[in-house]
Amino acid sequence: MRIVFMGTPPFAAAILQALVGRHEVAAVFTRPDAVRGRGSALAPSAVKEAALEHGIPVLQPRTLRDGEALSALRDLAPEAICVAAYGMILPADVLELPAQGCLNVHASLLPRWRGAAPIERAILAGDDELGVCIMRMETGLDTGPFCLESRVPALGRTAEQLAGLLAAEGAGLLLSALDALAKGDLSWQAQDESLVTYADKLVKGELDVAADDGAERFARKVRASSAGHPARLVIEGRQVTVEDAVVADEAACALVEDLAPGQARFAAKRLVLRCAQGAVEVRGLRPQGRSSMDARAFCAGIQQVKGRVLSWQSIR
Template sequence: MPRPLNVIFAGTPDFAAESLQALLDSRHRVIAVHTQPDRPAGRGRKLAPSPVKRLALEHGISVYQPETLRAPEAQAELLALDADIMVVVAYGLILPKAVLGVPRRGCLNVHASLLPRWRGAAPIQRAIEAGDTESGVTIMQMDEGLDTGAMLLVRRTPITATMTSGDLHAILAKLGGEAIVEALDALAGEGLPATPQPETGITYAAKLSKAEAELNFHEPAAALAARVRAFNPWPVAWCTFDDDRLRLLMADASELAAGEAHSAPGTLLDHDGEALRIACGHEGREVLRVTQAQLPGGKALPVSDLLRARAERFTIGLRLGRHDEEASA
């Protein structure tokens, strides 16, 4: 059997920690971990280690936390580790050309999309928002571009009609861990063919912002439902609700009932005990069914529970969201 590879692991959030755990459970040797510097977290804003750092320390692995990898001293530390390969998963720092060539076998990235679709910062959320029916992970040989390197391994998974970004995140994190171990096993032996990414089908997954989480009920029901699922658990879709904000965590697209007249977008048509039916789309001719929501100061609840507790807040005919000229633009 070929000898195990000596691996530097670079990653920061929970998604990356899943791949690190898979490598720790494999026959390969994680000789060092690079992660983002500790950041303020929680109400007290105390410095907190990343999930990757916590896991590395639990296993007695040396942790490096440079502010940048462009600094000569950071590059010297990497070179001194004498690694076979570097595995990068949601690290958060750009790897300059000088770093890409430090490990003998280069740097591999676990990317949460089927490249070249959804290069960039938020591939999981953008795939759901766009209505994609499939996602996956790509093990990529890193180069100087933004997620442009050759593909070594691809693993796929369906996106179901009720899947949130949180659901898909958990699936892809596990799949990524399995795929990177499989890739390293192959590279330690006979190797893996590197396939250049196609020049067609390239899309970019822009970073999420809180500003885009406000829903516009003039948009089609399918687009709104996809955005609700894409923005769960963050930044969470919302709409104005009287003088409050109603956060929407699960929804699906529906149609007007037989004989039901269309209403202005944002109108609460009714609630059947299980969902809030909100008019949306062109002239309010479609329906967004909201099945999980959250009132200010409350918990995220199934709408059935929310109605039992606060039915008086959900008056039929109430207008939700902005309904001025700006909303209809």
């Protein structure tokens, strides 16, 4: 089938890779080059890099609402448009263009978590199970019917880990959906509007942790975090990004049972932070301006650290 693919992050790039060789990918639409991660230089999206690797033409319009983008799509004459985490709204003119419609690989079990950040919101909500589905796109926000879905247990995984798993699952679902679509054998199921929840885009600083966060909330923020939305705090006056943290077990909790929220202790080779409810063991972190390290390496730079009471707080 002749396809135009639209997507931006690594999640989408993995799906594009699966399409190549199975279908004719006429072109790829992705977001314009942007500053990504901690650098200041413009960088291409993961989807652009994957497309160029395979010699696929790349278009990077700033909007799909002008005549230029629509004209380009008409010239490409796709039978279907496949979308995965593109980050741009498709107007009605685009949705109506391909004969076989527009299919979206959405990283949630719709109608739960419609919107821009389904994986992160599922982690923050403590969902035991996440998923991915194939949805037929409409003008509403993730309102269309779906045909196939796959489920993945959370198991304490990070957003990055879950995105990789869901991308692999989603790629398989999309290939199955396209095969069925070509045979005219694809059935769609309407979403139950009574079960809708929304995955609002994360805002700057939302995943920063504070002493009034409970231990479970703290750990969820860390698992949901990324380079663009880090889980930051200040410990002993030093700003750090927490990269690996778990709810403290019984032995770790015993190390800080005499402390108040906002205090911490490094003992028995473990860095344990007291929270409003419970405690968290920080295992990996990155001090501002430095590389990632484990808790022992970080604490080695704090004078007389062993056993004494440390302080920690939100960066705000």
